[in-house]
Amino acid sequence: MRTSKKIITLLVISVFFLFSGSLFAQENGLTNNSKSPFSKLKSVNIGDVNWTTGFWAERFEVCKNSMVPHMMGNYLDTEVSHAFKNFEIAAGLDEGEHVGPPFHDGDFYKMLEAEIMVYAHSRDKKLEDEIDKIINVVGKAQRSDGYIHTPVSIKEKNEPDKKHEFSERLDFETYNMGHLMTTACIYYRVTGKTDLLEIARKATDFLYNFYLTASAELARNAICPSHYMGVTEMYRTTGDPKYLELVKSLIEIRSLVEEGTDQNQDRIPFKQQTKAVGHAVRANYLYAGVADVYAETGDDSLMIALEKIWQDLTQHKMYITGACGALYDGVSPNGTTYDQPSIQQVHQAYGSDYELPNITSHNESCANIGNLLWNWRMLQITGNAAYADIMETIMYNSLLAGVSLDGTGYFYTNPLCVADEISHDLRWSKHREGYISYCNCCPPNTIRTIAEIQEYFYSKSDDGIYVNFYGSNKLKTTVKNKPVEIIQETNYPWDGRIKLMVNDFPSEDNLYLRIPVWSKTSEIKINGKMAAKNSKAGEYTKLDYSWEKGDLIEINLKMKHALIEANPLVEETRNQVAVKRGPIVYCLESPDIPKKTRIFDYKIPSDIMLKPVNTNLDGSNIVALEGFLLKEKQTNWNKTLYREILNSKPESIKIKLIPYYAWDNRGKSEMTVWIPLSR
Ligand SMILES: [Zn+2]
Numbered sequence: 001m002r003t004s005k006k007i008i009t010l011l012v013i014s015v016f017f018l019f020s021g022s023l024f025a026q027e028n029g030l031t032n033n034s035k036s037p038f039s040k041l042k043s044v045n046i047g048d049v050n051w052t053t054g055f056w057a058e059r060f061e062v063c064k065n066s067m068v069p070h071m072m073g074n075y076l077d078t079e080v081s082h083a084f085k086n087f088e089i090a091a092g093l094d095e096g097e098h099v100g101p102p103f104h105d106g107d108f109y110k111m112l113e114a115e116i117m118v119y120a121h122s123r124d125k126k127l128e129d130e131i132d133k134i135i136n137v138v139g140k141a142q143r144s145d146g147y148i149h150t151p152v153s154i155k156e157k158n159e160p161d162k163k164h165e166f167s168e169r170l171d172f173e174t175y176n177m178g179h180l181m182t183t184a185c186i187y188y189r190v191t192g193k194t195d196l197l198e199i200a201r202k203a204t205d206f207l208y209n210f211y212l213t214a215s216a217e218l219a220r221n222a223i224c225p226s227h228y229m230g231v232t233e234m235y236r237t238t239g240d241p242k243y244l245e246l247v248k249s250l251i252e253i254r255s256l257v258e259e260g261t262d263q264n265q266d267r268i269p270f271k272q273q274t275k276a277v278g279h280a281v282r283a284n285y286l287y288a289g290v291a292d293v294y295a296e297t298g299d300d301s302l303m304i305a306l307e308k309i310w311q312d313l314t315q316h317k318m319y320i321t322g323a324c325g326a327l328y329d330g331v332s333p334n335g336t337t338y339d340q341p342s343i344q345q346v347h348q349a350y351g352s353d354y355e356l357p358n359i360t361s362h363n364e365s366c367a368n369i370g371n372l373l374w375n376w377r378m379l380q381i382t383g384n385a386a387y388a389d390i391m392e393t394i395m396y397n398s399l400l401a402g403v404s405l406d407g408t409g410y411f412y413t414n415p416l417c418v419a420d421e422i423s424h425d426l427r428w429s430k431h432r433e434g435y436i437s438y439c440n441c442c443p444p445n446t447i448r449t450i451a452e453i454q455e456y457f458y459s460k461s462d463d464g465i466y467v468n469f470y471g472s473n474k475l476k477t478t479v480k481n482k483p484v485e486i487i488q489e490t491n492y493p494w495d496g497r498i499k500l501m502v503n504d505f506p507s508e509d510n511l512y513l514r515i516p517v518w519s520k521t522s523e524i525k526i527n528g529k530m531a532a533k534n535s536k537a538g539e540y541t542k543l544d545y546s547w548e549k550g551d552l553i554e555i556n557l558k559m560k561h562a563l564i565e566a567n568p569l570v571e572e573t574r575n576q577v578a579v580k581r582g583p584i585v586y587c588l589e590s591p592d593i594p595k596k597t598r599i600f601d602y603k604i605p606s607d608i609m610l611k612p613v614n615t616n617l618d619g620s621n622i623v624a625l626e627g628f629l630l631k632e633k634q635t636n637w638n639k640t641l642y643r644e645i646l647n648s649k650p651e652s653i654k655i656k657l658i659p660y661y662a663w664d665n666r667g668k669s670e671m672t673v674w675i676p677l678s679r
Pocket of ligand 1 (some may be wrong): 441
């Protein structure tokens with residue numbers, strides 16, 4: 001009797017591991033491309049990289065202690081947001097109507113993802129309990145056939161005689177389900193728990209069955225296709241080939257759309273596209289999702305289109321901060337084409353080549369994050385550091401500008417200049433808000449991205465580790481089952497000196513260090529001996545060395561301010577410069593100039609000396625730059641459009657420039673990134 005009980009127990013355990021092994025045995029990266037055949041670089045596991053001190057440790061603490069509790073608190077508080085209440089109503093736990101935009105579910109999933117990522121690094125039991133309570137309600141809001149979308153589920157309860165699903169093109173059903181899939185995969189990877197993954201699996205199965213029979217017209221419902229990334233991640237997590245089949249077909253059916261639009265990137269089939277067009281969030285999510293499909297399939301026609309679009313973006317349409325989507329409302333391809341009937345209206349969108357206004361730049365935070373997601377996938381596929389350079393530009397500039405230093409206020413749009421007379425008539429606030437009641441898509445996106453930044457810092461390859469970014473952290477991982485432990489110490493991005501302590505690393509493997517594109521002079525030493533000097537900027541430097549425990553790598557990327565000008569075809573910035581130091585873009589903000597002067601009174605001498613100064617701004621450590629700008633004699637422009645130039649001698653005034661991301665933390669202000677140049 002005892003023996004048979006033992007056998008049964010062993011059998012149960014074996015079956016459990018047999019089942020769970022197929023899920024648990026795999027790597028657990030944020031984007032789990034460990035088995036993606038066309039991805040050169042692979043993610044490290046969530047939890048392998050932990051901040052120690054410095055820039056990102058501080059941002060992560062603000063994320064954990066302020067951003068996540070404040071924003072999740074908003075989502076759970078019906079006085080502020082109805083997002084969670086919608087799930088409760090759809091689950092039958094309460095009664096009422098759906099309140100909020102149709103994409104509310106998706107934004108709530110993003111917030112849940114942020115909370116999960118904080119949990120991954122804090123292992124705070126209270127957070128886990130809150131997450132599990134939420135997942136329990138989400139599960140109850142799901143229909144038995146897997147469909148999950150609270151606006152429709154609530155309508156179905158209140159008006160059972162009508163058919164509601166996929167009846168409104170702008171209902172964002174697939175967007176919402178896509179974010180559910182991504183969040184579920186991450187939760188499973190962090191905890192090993194399968195409950196949210198099962199909900200997402202049912203939803204993905206629903207979409208699979210739906211698209212087996214969906215008409216071309218319904219293909220148009222793929223508004224803001226977060227589900228391309230989500231479905232691919234479901235394929236990577238479960239290994240179910242039908243999910244790869246689904247995401248491939250989701251891209252193919254875009255070609256069937258009749259009367260498509262640039263706004264939704266379906267005017268022409270994807271594989272024929274060469275330009276970044278239309279709604280910039282939708283565009284960048286599409287490009288990121290297509291890159292995921294390429295990583296699995298190696299379909300060159302997808303990569304050819306992606307590369308052309310990337311060239312168009314980076315050569316014609318991206319801001320110096322990495323921000324995307326210049327236009328509030330505009331036309332596509334442009335308003336000057338001879339083919340007038342082809343002109344379409346677009347909003348929150350990419351403009352024409354070189355159309356990069358500063359006061360009226362839209363630059364939705366979600367578009368900038370979409371650009372990060374896309375470039376991360378391109379970096380992993382190719383190992384090309386150019387994509388990491390774009391990511392770094394976004395991280396330190398347009399991403400962080402989206403949230404206040406104390407983690408309580410958020411931007412929807414990210415202009416590069418704010419002027420009192422014009423900016424306050426704009427649709428979106430030029431002061432960060434705690435909850436953007438009209439459309440709160442950006443705050444949870446910003447929070448989850450900050451909670452995930454460490455996952456981008458390293459990649460694995462067949463022959464070693466790629467160090468993509470610099471910041472004080474500890475990496476503990478494995479390469480081909482051999483242990484790796486590297487401790488990074490640096491005051492980056494304020495200082496270009498970085499130490500890597502190699503505590504554990506396979507002696508035959510290589511380390512690849514990224515030399516940022518801005519780095520003109522650099523040195524790399526191993527154990528005090530020069531290993532590389534002035535390595536090519538914008539590439540990885542390969543360190544082929546016989547590693548031993550305790551090896552010390554010292555990198556010195558000489559950091560000095562630079563005055564950057566734009567292509568003269570960017571009319572808005574002609575004869576102006578932006579100040580950059582390392583990856584940080586600086587700005588001139590009104591609290592830093594003498595009272596009764598305006599930011600528009602100042603010019604910057606081409607030979608300006610700028611001194612880095614450690615400064616604390618609203619509890620956050622930043623490096624400001626101090627130097628002398630030239631102030632024009634002040635006159636009143638009121639009711640004047642043109643005038644003869646003044647020939648007065650400008651006055652030299654000591655001012656401070658602060659990082660662009662840190663603007664709007666001292667009350668209402670004017671601000672500009674671009675400053676007229678004086679030679
Ligand atoms: Zn947004």
